[in-house]
């Protein structure tokens with residue numbers, strides 16, 4: 001297993017649209033294991049392959065308290081959605097920034113598992129938010145895209161300042 005580097009907004013590589021996996025192989029199983037290790041280390045509840053610079057439609061998540069219920073979705077598709085909810089979102093690619101986003105409240109997602117077999121799952125609450133957030137990453141979208149242009153500029157400024165401070169601290 002290996003920990004991977006998480007790209008940070010506004011890295012243009014976060015804008016790439018990921019390609020479907022043609023057949024699930026050891027390559028995808030290794031990537032999923034590395035992404036889970038990366039996600040657990042960063043204390044996130046989800047991670048999309050786009051965030052670790054891999055252009056394939058694969059995401060991982062674990063919303064359990066004990067961090068022992070990893071889930072892997074390959075070529076995920078939302079096949080039904082209903083209702084709406086507003087959730088305060090964060091993102092490992094936008095560190096330290098939190099903002100409310102409106103999403104569907106209930107979804108049904110279809111995907112392939114690590115065994116290559118299709119499955120369907122219903123999700124609501126935070127699980128539904130997380131799956132929508134991760135599929136957005138696979139489509140080159142980041143949650144700050146939903147903010148007003150003004151708020152988004154404030155986020156960009158804050159991240160730039162933080163990066164400068166980080167660089168000065170190392171120097």
Ligand code: GNR
Nearest residue numbers: 044045046047089090091092133
């Ligand atoms: O760790 C994460 N927490 C989170 C909280 C509210 C809504 C979405 C998320 S996903 C995020 C991890 C991440 O950036 N996944 O892409």
Ligand code: NI
Nearest residue numbers: 090091092093
């Ligand atoms: Ni994210």
